[in-house]
Amino acid sequence: MPDEPDLFGPSQLGLGLEDTRPDPTKVDPEEVRRELKALLALAKAAQDEAPWDRRTHLYHQVVFPQMANWLPEDEAEQLCFEFAKELQRIEHLLAA
Secondary structure, eight states: OTTSOOTTSGGGTTSSOSOOSOOTTOOOHHHHHHHHHHHHHHHHHOOSSOSSOHHHHHHHHHHHHHHHTTSOHHHHHHHHHHHHHHHHHHHHHHHO
16 A cells, blocks of 8 residues: 555654663763762761661672773772772671
8 A cells, every 4th residue: 555654664763762871881980980989988987887788888899899990990999999998997887
């Protein structure tokens, strides 16, 4: 039937049906940096009690270094070093 429109052809493009989510493979290093520094500041601020529970502690122990990989190597190493020190200190707070 030549008079019927093609419902699946190119005329349907541009109707807002395409995937518009951000590409997860493109990471903004500045956003990663802000997030890691905020987490480090939270850890450093914890004096009398742990800022999170044991499960969250283990999560940060794994995820922080992975996120740091999106930053320049020297900066990532420094942030991970500082965070590892705080994790050790917080480990004692969790044990108390």
